Amino acid sequence: MSSTHVIDVDVNGEVRRCETTGRTSLADFLRDALGLTGTHLGCEQGVCGACTVLLDGQPVRSCLMLAAQADGRSVTTVEGLSGVDGELNPVQEAFCGSHALQCGFCTPGMVLAVQALVENVPEPTDHDIDEAIGGNICRCTGYVQIREAIAKALEARSTIETVPAR
Amino acid sequence: MTLQQERPRTGPLSEPERHYLSKPDRVREDRRFVTGKGRYVADLIRPDTLHVALVASPHPHARIGAIDTSAALQVPGVVAVLTGDELAAETEPLRQYLDVPEVQWWPLAVGSTRYAGEWVAAVVADSRAVAEDGAELVVVDYEPLPFVIDPEVAAGKDSPLVHPTHGTNVMADRHFAWGDVAGNRALADRTTTVRTRWNRNSTVPLETFGVIAAWDPHRELLDVWASIQMPQFPEQVAGSLRIPTNQVRVHFDVDVGGSYGVKRGIKHAVLAGFLARRLGRTVALIEDRSENMHGGDFHGPDRIFEVELAYTDKGDITHIRIDVLDDEGAYPGRSPLQLAKPIGAIVGPYRITSAEYHAKAVVTNKTGQVAVRGFGQSPTNYAIEAAVDAVARDLGMDRIELRRRNFIKRDEFPFRIPSGTEYDSGDYETVLEKGIAAADLAALIAERDELRGKGYLAGIGVASCLEPGGGNAIFENIMNPKNDKTTFPEACRIRVDGEGAVTAVISISSAGQAHETMVATLVGEELGISPDRIAVVRADSLSGFPSQSPVGSRMTIVLGQAIHGAAGELKNKLRIIGAHQLGLPVDEVDYRDGAVVSGSNPDVRLSWGELVAIAHRKQHLMPPGMQPGLEMVHVAHTPRSGTLTSPEGTVQLYPTYSFELHLVLAAVDPGTAKVELKRYVVAHDCGTVINPDVVRGMVYGGTAHGIGVALYEQFAFSPEGQPLTSSFMDYLLPSSHEVPRIVDVEHCTPSPYTSHGQKGAGEAGYMGAPAAVASAVNDALNGVGAAPLHSLPIKPSDIWSALRAAEQESS
Numbered sequence: 018m019s020s021t022h023v024i025d026v027d028v029n030g031e032v033r034r035c036e037t038t039g040r041t042s043l044a045d046f047l048r049d050a051l052g053l054t055g056t057h058l059g060c061e062q063g064v065c066g067a068c069t070v071l072l073d074g075q076p077v078r079s080c081l082m083l084a085a086q087a088d089g090r091s092v093t094t095v096e097g098l099s100g101v102d103g104e105l106n107p108v109q110e111a112f113c114g115s116h117a118l119q120c121g122f123c124t125p126g127m128v129l130a131v132q133a134l135v136e137n138v139p140e141p142t143d144h145d146i147d148e149a150i151g152g153n154i155c156r157c158t159g160y161v162q163i164r165e166a167i168a169k170a171l172e173a174r175s176t177i178e179t180v181p182a183r
Numbered sequence: 184m185t186l187q188q189e190r191p192r193t194g195p196l197s198e199p200e201r202h203y204l205s206k207p208d209r210v211r212e213d214r215r216f217v218t219g220k221g222r223y224v225a226d227l228i229r230p231d232t233l234h235v236a237l238v239a240s241p242h243p244h245a246r247i248g249a250i251d252t253s254a255a256l257q258v259p260g261v262v263a264v265l266t267g268d269e270l271a272a273e274t275e276p277l278r279q280y281l282d283v284p285e286v287q288w289w290p291l292a293v294g295s296t297r298y299a300g301e302w303v304a305a306v307v308a309d310s311r312a313v314a315e316d317g318a319e320l321v322v323v324d325y326e327p328l329p330f331v332i333d334p335e336v337a338a339g340k341d342s343p344l345v346h347p348t349h350g351t352n353v354m355a356d357r358h359f360a361w362g363d364v365a366g367n368r369a370l371a372d373r374t375t376t377v378r379t380r381w382n383r384n385s386t387v388p389l390e391t392f393g394v395i396a397a398w399d400p401h402r403e404l405l406d407v408w409a410s411i412q413m414p415q416f417p418e419q420v421a422g423s424l425r426i427p428t429n430q431v432r433v434h435f436d437v438d439v440g441g442s443y444g445v446k447r448g449i450k451h452a453v454l455a456g457f458l459a460r461r462l463g464r465t466v467a468l469i470e471d472r473s474e475n476m477h478g479g480d481f482h483g484p485d486r487i488f489e490v491e492l493a494y495t496d497k498g499d500i501t502h503i504r505i506d507v508l509d510d511e512g513a514y515p516g517r518s519p520l521q522l523a524k525p526i527g528a529i530v531g532p533y534r535i536t537s538a539e540y541h542a543k544a545v546v547t548n549k550t551g552q553v554a555v556r557g558f559g560q561s562p563t564n565y566a567i568e569a570a571v572d573a574v575a576r577d578l579g580m581d582r583i584e585l586r587r588r589n590f591i592k593r594d595e596f597p598f599r600i601p602s603g604t605e606y607d608s609g610d611y612e613t614v615l616e617k618g619i620a621a622a623d624l625a626a627l628i629a630e631r632d633e634l635r636g637k638g639y640l641a642g643i644g645v646a647s648c649l650e651p652g653g654g655n656a657i658f659e660n661i662m663n664p665k666n667d668k669t670t671f672p673e674a675c676r677i678r679v680d681g682e683g684a685v686t687a688v689i690s691i692s693s694a695g696q697a698h699e700t701m702v703a704t705l706v707g708e709e710l711g712i713s714p715d716r717i718a719v720v721r722a723d724s725l726s727g728f729p730s731q732s733p734v735g736s737r738m739t740i741v742l743g744q745a746i747h748g749a750a751g752e753l754k755n756k757l758r759i760i761g762a763h764q765l766g767l768p769v770d771e772v773d774y775r776d777g778a779v780v781s782g783s784n785p786d787v788r789l790s791w792g793e794l795v796a797i798a799h800r801k802q803h804l805m806p807p808g809m810q811p812g813l814e815m816v817h818v819a820h821t822p823r824s825g826t827l828t829s830p831e832g833t834v835q836l837y838p839t840y841s842f843e844l845h846l847v848l849a850a851v852d853p854g855t856a857k858v859e860l861k862r863y864v865v866a867h868d869c870g871t872v873i874n875p876d877v878v879r880g881m882v883y884g885g886t887a888h889g890i891g892v893a894l895y896e897q898f899a900f901s902p903e904g905q906p907l908t909s910s911f912m913d914y915l916l917p918s919s920h921e922v923p924r925i926v927d928v929e930h931c932t933p934s935p936y937t938s939h940g941q942k943g944a945g946e947a948g949y950m951g952a953p954a955a956v957a958s959a960v961n962d963a964l965n966g967v968g969a970a971p972l973h974s975l976p977i978k979p980s981d982i983w984s985a986l987r988a989a990e991q992e993s994s
Contacts, residue, residue, distance in 0.1 A: 040312065054226035055219020057440070059389040060472045064911035067389055095219035109217040113209060116876035119884060120695030121216025122390045122440030128217055147919045154911070156389050156441050157695050158880055159887030159948070160919045161927075 024088035029097030046084035055095040066153030069126035095125035117166035119157030224393040236314035238304040240296035243548035243904025248324030260313035267291035285349040290450035297513035300477030330548035334510035362537030362601035371493035380974035381562040383485035390440025391470035396459035412442040433724040439694035483555030485510035488566035518552035519544035521559030523658035527836020568954035603833025618866030640851035644959025648951035651837035652943020654735015655821040673741040674728030679813035681799040690727025709750030711776030736943025747938035748817030839942035845955030856979035870942035889952020
């Protein structure tokens, strides 16, 4: 049937050693083996972006990647963004503040795509923003409130950055 | 009581003092979704669950011969393979809403397969991957049969028949004429007729359909978790499985990852429920994208319209005729009813006093159709608006001026249209003016002309459309008089526990409509208690109440009415308790923000805590004979429902009518014919808004969906009957690159028939966007002398052909 592999993968800051089959996608591994059901599957073809996770900080489609390929890498899922008591990170907070979602199915992938933008792009233009979320389909919102949330998250970032370190 | 609730308010509607309604507030559902803690059906699968994969027909029409399952059953982990014959022997067919007894529909094809992609067998295994391995090994003998793909061919005499024993592919053929047709035609100086094509598309939610079923033989109970938005779901599943309805428990506490109408899934649930009972195991059927796109029966309307408008030289439209042919796909089910809903808005927002409507539904060898956002209204709006634009072109009249001239005026409401439906309220001219101001129409025209000067094709689109709200089921009666259903209720329980905490209980699932926020806000407003302190939970189908699910933009209206009723009964009980304790007549005390207060002396009062304590624990202080506790269930009719269609075909369809005006600027690259939407403004009026962020989100999202319909989305078939759009690579959903920065301006014309003046908003944006975008492209083509395009989606190749044709004509 399929080969088996033992992998060490850092998921949301915790190194997990797991056995997985060679044909198991990273998305299925996260959902089924680790119970991280915040990673959603919309097309399993790399188009919709619902399964987006951060691999070493960069957004990737977890449906197109095998779990075995994540061996030795660091994966951040949406569950890794909130604090230990469920407190929202600035991107999540901005999404709530703008009601940048409806059904919530694309939201984890969208939040992670925006998280990568906030972390990696210093002063994004409108074009940069459309590029950052251009691979994530949202069927509910028409992207308007998502763009509003991105503006808020970027504003929050600049506020945090200008607070002098104590 | 009922009469009093439904009597329209008279006199000017003053803005009542509101604590929570229409105020900016967070949406309580959002928190769980941004943290990845939604509970969608696929998230509920336990490790011991069995999984289903499906064997799909490669033929559009074929007789099914032997099915060899032996190789599949040899695969380690495969538990069972089920064929259509085995399933049909022990279940009832899926429900048809038309009177078509010869049309038999089961979750798996029986005898013959009637479209490419139809499910022929189901493979059950201990993982989805193994089930798919097994499905690949099922061998089916097919004998190909003649098929029909084109609906106009299907309607003809010599067509191959999709259901031969029915004798024809025509499933419904209804003619209506309302008002003084001959007289109004005589008033007209001329007519314009436009044929429009609304090709097959759908809402295509990002979450596919999924269902989990578990049978407990000891309790004799089938538990069902599903991503549904479907009226009568538990009843239909039970009926098909031949078990009593009280042995099917559908759990509504399941987040649905988008629906916009389509998440019906009866056949999926019957299949999973049957397998769960037969195998004694929990069974999950979670479609993959390819199963969803063609085997799930989730396609939407597929229509050919002919709209004729009769009008005077001055531009007064006197009469409308609409002929429509709808391609239902292979199994009509509930979808032909979508031809009836537009009867309630058959003249759009225009003062047209006679109408003819000819609606025909045919079956073809394509995937089945299902209810889509607006239940047939958006295609009809598109067809009407395309004809209005054509009248403006033929008259040489400004498109906006033509619309303004024909609008029903604000002082004419309630306005009875010729088909018998009364529009509740509206102020179309003011909404239009708001849209013009927000778009800065003069600047928009200047920008269009500047683009044209730069060599682009550029055009401005306009559409003014209605959104019927407060769905009821009377369209079932219109299309099939045997369906004499006139009740389509919703219900809410408000409970105040012994500590005074308030919980509202509903029995529906939600697909992003923020119902928990809506319910908390409305209960809070009714009781004068902060919504933050009100819990909202969902009962299942056995512990809950009558509900028809959130279809037809109805929850703020019908569930709102139920909340109003339950809160009213609760406040009344509290007043009786308070008056008894204060020694006052009941009519001399008021309920005010959680307390019962003497009408003459506000210092004489009983607090919330005291009232709750009496109701729950102090029988000695209760009025004699009163039940303890504070539990109120109110089941509400849809406002203005309750009457069958008259023999002449007149009927009150929906109770409320929202209005939207779209203005859009499109630029078309003359080299590639790619359309870019540069500006987009929607002016929208859905009466009293519950939560502003939710409503504008609906407007934006529906508009984006409509942009997809206008420019990108189509379920296409080859002449051989093969689906050409089986994935998101082929079926194009708009991304952030395609959807412009939509501007929404709101106006409020309250409905006199709802608890707080609210109307429907769940289909907003989608009602007018396809028409508006098409209008913009056609204005661009008109600017270079090219003929308008009347088929959606408008593809670059269509524009290119129109431009070439114009060039050839001019040379």
